Every structure is written in structure tokens, then in C-alpha cells.
Amino acid sequence: MHIIPVIDLKNQHVVLAKAxxxxxxxPLCTPLCPSADVFEVIQHFLTLYPFKQFYIADLDAILNQGSHTELIQNLLQQYPDISFWVDNGLSVVEMNQYSYPSNYRIVFGTESQTQIKAPLPANSILSLDFQNDTPLGAQSIFDDSRFWPDSVILMTLNKVGMNSGPDFKKLAYYRQHYPDKNFIAAGGIRGLTDLQELIRLxxxxxxxSSCLHFGKLTASEIQSLS
Structure with a gap:
């Protein structure tokens, strides 16, 4: 099991996501890290465990209320050996307007897409976003897996930070119906027991995120899953 910490950015701070x-x-203030500064948050994560990937959601960009582009660029430069998966609300039609460093992976969230007419880049990640059981974004994207990359996040937003467990039913459905895809669980993971069940699926x-910040998933438990 590959564990990737989540960092949500809003108004130049790391925030604690919920539902x-x-x-x-x-702004974040947890037992793991009392600071909402993104560099301090990453350092606390790295003190806990030598993570090689981080997922970043630029919420301002996703909501069309600004962006953290400069801050993310600084992270990419400061941590060249860490891969950052970034969802900044980028639409498929915008992706060719930018060049990206080698430690940047584009995440295309369906909530930011109106349509996808061609296969996404092989190294990109598609996030199938849900609020409860409602797909966010164009239904056609959820229905046509021909255009999906190999790595697909199943993001259940209402589960985030709620300590209620991931959406095992949805994860099992997608894993069964699209066995050729590498599905990534997101939302509601409480700790080791949930992760062991995900492995079984x-x-x-x-x-x-939350299980790391509140000590529900320890370094030894992460190591036991690798």
C-alpha cells in the first residue's frame, strides 16, 4: 500500500478539510503540526515518515478564487526529489498552455471538466469526484473509461475528515468493473484497519490526511503496509 499525504491550500494556508x-x-492546527504554513506541514510529514509523493489541492484555483501557483512552484524547487500531484482546477483544454517540471503530476478533477474528447496524458491522474453518490462534473467522463489514464482517484468529498471510513462500496465497484486501472482511494480513511481492507479490495x-494529523496512522503502521 502506497500512502500519500494530502495538503489542501486556501488563502495561502494549509487548511483542514471536512466533508x-x-x-x-x-487553517490547520493539529497534533502533528500546529502551523498552517505549507513548508512546515511538509517538514512535519517528512519527520513522521519519508514520503516520496504529496497530493496538493489548490482550492482557490479549483473555485476560481485565485491560486497558489507561486507557492507550488517554490515547493517543486525546494523538494526536487519529491513528486507533487497537483489538482489546481486545470481543464483538459488548458493543459498544453503550460510546461511542467519533472516532479509535477497533473491531476484532472472531474468537477473542473466539462468534457474529455481524447485520452488524457499517460502520466496524468484523473480524479473522479463525488459528493455523496453524486458525480461532480460531466457524466460522460464517468461513463467512458477509454479516455482515462492508468491512475484514477476515487474522491468522495463528503467522507473527507469525517472519521466515517472510505466508500468501500464505490471502490469495490470500480475495482471490479475496471480491473486494468490503478484506483486510488481518497476520503474518510481512518487508519490501519481501513487501509488493510482497501488492500483486500x-x-x-x-x-x-486526518489520520496522519491526529496520530491514527503511525510510521510503523505505514512501514508494515509497504
Missing amino acids: GERSNYQ GIKTALV
Whole structure:
């Protein structure tokens, strides 16, 4: 099992995500890290475990309320040996307007897409976004797997930060119906037991946040999953 910490950025701070209600997200202050500064948050994560990937959601960009482009560029430069998976609301039609460093992976969230007419770049990641059981974004993207890259996040926003467990039913459905894809669990993971169940379902990667911040997933447990 591959564990990837999540960092949500809003108003130049790392925020604690809960239930996908982004207007209510507050600057981070947790047992793991009392600071909402992104560089301090990453250092605390790295003190816990030598993570090689991080997932970043630029919420301002996703909501069309600004962006953290400069901050993310600084992260890419400061940590050249770490891969950053970045969802900044980029649409498929915009992707060719930019050049990216080698440690940047584009995440295309369906909530930011109106349509996809051609296969996404092989190294990109598609995030199938849900609020409860409602798909966010064009239904055609969810229905046509021909254009999906190999790596696909199943993001259940209402589960985020709620300590209620991931959406095992949805994860099992997609794993069964699209066995050629590498599905990545996101939303609601509480700790080791949930991760072990995900492994049983054939899920090999998970995005986590709250369970790290509140000590529900330890370094030894992460190591035991690798």
C-alpha cells in the first residue's frame, strides 16, 4: 500500500478539510503540526515518515478564487526529489498552455471538466469526484473509461475528515468493473484497519490526511503496509 499525504491550500494556508464544505475550512492546527504554513506541514510529514509523493489541492484555483501557483512552484524547487500531484482546477483544454517540471503530476478533477474528447496524458491522474453518490462534473467522463489514464482517484468529498471510513462500496465497484486501472482511494480513511481492507479490495494507493494529523496512522503502521 502506497500512502500519500494530502495538503489542501486556501488563502495561502494549509487548511483542514471536512466533508467537502470548502467555505468552512479553517487553517490547520493539529497534533502533528500546529502551523498552517505549507513548508512546515511538509517538514512535519517528512519527520513522521519519508514520503516520496504529496497530493496538493489548490482550492482557490479549483473555485476560481485565485491560486497558489507561486507557492507550488517554490515547493517543486525546494523538494526536487519529491513528486507533487497537483489538482489546481486545470481543464483538459488548458493543459498544453503550460510546461511542467519533472516532479509535477497533473491531476484532472472531474468537477473542473466539462468534457474529455481524447485520452488524457499517460502520466496524468484523473480524479473522479463525488459528493455523496453524486458525480461532480460531466457524466460522460464517468461513463467512458477509454479516455482515462492508468491512475484514477476515487474522491468522495463528503467522507473527507469525517472519521466515517472510505466508500468501500464505490471502490469495490470500480475495482471490479475496471480491473486494468490503478484506483486510488481518497476520503474518510481512518487508519490501519481501513487501509488493510482497501488492500483486500485490490486498492494499492491511498490519499490520507486526518489520520496522519491526529496520530491514527503511525510510521510503523505505514512501514508494515509497504
